[in-house]
Amino acid sequence: MKTLDDLLAEGVSGRRVLVRADLNVPLDGGTITDDGRIRASLPTIGKLAEAGARVVVTAHLGRPKGTPEPKYSLAPVAARLNELLDATVTLADDVVGASARSTVEGLADGEVALLENIRFDARETSKDEAERGAFARELAALVGAGAGPSGAVFVSDGFGVVHRKQASVYDVAKLLPAYAGGLVLAEVEVLRRLTGTPDRPYVVVLGGSKVSDKLAVIESLLPRVDKLLVGGGMCFTFMAAEGLGVGSSLLEGEMIDTCKRLLADAGEKIMLPADVKMADRFAADAVTETVLVAEMREDWMGLDIGPITAERYAAELADAGTVFWNGPMGVFEMAPFADGTRVVAQAIVDSDAYSVVGGGDSASAVRALGLPEGGFSHISTGGGASLEFLEGKDLPGIAVLEGHP
Ligand SMILES: Nc1ncnc2c1ncn2[C@@H]1O[C@H](COP(=O)(O)OP(=O)(O)O)[C@@H](O)[C@H]1O
Numbered sequence: 243m244k245t246l247d248d249l250l251a252e253g254v255s256g257r258r259v260l261v262r263a264d265l266n267v268p269l270d271g272g273t274i275t276d277d278g279r280i281r282a283s284l285p286t287i288g289k290l291a292e293a294g295a296r297v298v299v300t301a302h303l304g305r306p307k308g309t310p311e312p313k314y315s316l317a318p319v320a321a322r323l324n325e326l327l328d329a330t331v332t333l334a335d336d337v338v339g340a341s342a343r344s345t346v347e348g349l350a351d352g353e354v355a356l357l358e359n360i361r362f363d364a365r366e367t368s369k370d371e372a373e374r375g376a377f378a379r380e381l382a383a384l385v386g387a388g389a390g391p392s393g394a395v396f397v398s399d400g401f402g403v404v405h406r407k408q409a410s411v412y413d414v415a416k417l418l419p420a421y422a423g424g425l426v427l428a429e430v431e432v433l434r435r436l437t438g439t440p441d442r443p444y445v446v447v448l449g450g451s452k453v454s455d456k457l458a459v460i461e462s463l464l465p466r467v468d469k470l471l472v473g474g475g476m477c478f479t480f481m482a483a484e485g486l487g488v489g490s491s492l493l494e495g496e497m498i499d500t501c502k503r504l505l506a507d508a509g510e511k512i513m514l515p516a517d518v519k520m521a522d523r524f525a526a527d528a529v530t531e532t533v534l535v536a537e538m539r540e541d542w543m544g545l546d547i548g549p550i551t552a553e554r555y556a557a558e559l560a561d562a563g564t565v566f567w568n569g570p571m572g573v574f575e576m577a578p579f580a581d582g583t584r585v586v587a588q589a590i591v592d593s594d595a596y597s598v599v600g601g602g603d604s605a606s607a608v609r610a611l612g613l614p615e616g617g618f619s620h621i622s623t624g625g626g627a628s629l630e631f632l633e634g635k636d637l638p639g640i641a642v643l644e645g646h647p
Pocket residue numbers: 449450451452453473474475476492544545546568569570571572573574575600601602603604605624625626
């Protein structure tokens with residue numbers, strides 16, 4: 243795999259470099275509530291700009307449906323990048339259209355362009371390879387796909403998206419000389435430690451809201467771990483599989499049978515909540531009640547694990563040798579539903595385990611709840627990406643850099 247250092251050694255002055263970054267930060271309206279992913283992307287973009295490259299950054303924000311939507315504009319991200327980088331950053335109004343072309347054309351050496359949200363074009367995430375390929379060709383053409391030592395190149399630095407077989411992550415890497423960025427390399431190096439022979443017990447904590455993505459990972463992860471603690475939006479599909487009513491909590495109906503099978507196969511390995519904090523609506527000032535899981539209210543939703551559960555999970559974590567945590571235990575962004583995440587995160591900090599936290603929102607929770615970042619061995623920018631890496635899977639965005647897509 244060729245790396246950013248190889249590219250810098252070749253020389254990038256005056257060359258156009260397309261960088262795929264993961265700048266998918268949490269927003270409250272137009273305000274970035276945690277800029278961790280932007281900061282994590284600075285070294286690669288900064289080194290390229292400093293070396294005189296004309297840097298074209300591409301990234302996504304949220305999950306728009308393949309058309310421009312103002313609330314998913316990268317404008318707040320461009321503004322933050324401008325503040326943090328020692329280089330001028332210009333945001334194009336579109337992805338590969340007239341604005342993108344003129345912005346890229348207008349770049350001087352050492353300047354940075356940010357293309358609008360790459361997911362404003364439906365071809366980015368298409369399952370149809372030909373469609374994705376056509377889009378990737380437009381992206382490559384934008385930076386001018388000329389071969390040779392002065393030609394355009396691609397740097398893959400969005401670790402949080404390397405598990406996605408998408409045009410700007412995967413297909414474009416086949417069209418331009420492709421290099422692994424510093425962030426991707428650093429993340430992979432740390433996570434390798436967890437795929438080798440992790441210190442036991444190896445405890446994985448799973449929560450968050452990307453339920454179907456993550457349920458799919460559990461099957462291959464289970465044989466590798468000693469305990470799986472489930473919380474967040476993840477737990478209700480398991481509870482439904484146990485025959486419990488979960489009210490209007492997050493539920494992945496199509497995965498109930500999978501959860502039944504996982505529970506039957508895993509025995510004691512999977513731990514589920516004993517109690518849940520429910521709310522009458524999804525709001526910080528909702529009416530709340532903490533109930534045992536057998537007593538969940540029909541028209542209410544579970545927005546946090548309860549205190550009995552949090553203490554049980556904390557006790558498991560206290561003795562762990564290795565911990566991987568992805569996904570908040572509740573809707574920590576609203577104070578009444580932050581306790582479960584706080585208790586679990588604090589237990590990880592207090593343990594002597596080698597601990598990795600992964601995911602945009604999980605990392606943001608660590609900072610928002612005031613936990614010491616140094617209390618974790620590593621804070622990864624990727625949740626789904628690190629989970630799939632730990633499964634032992636070949637991630638498309640990395641395999642393509644290694645030349646065996
Ligand atoms: N019980 C729940 N119901 C709905 N959403 C939840 C629940 N628990 C946690 N969440 C939400 O999950 C989101 C994070 O999920 P996810 O994207 O999977 O995590 P990460 O970004 O760390 O990988 C948070 O914004 C949080 O509000």
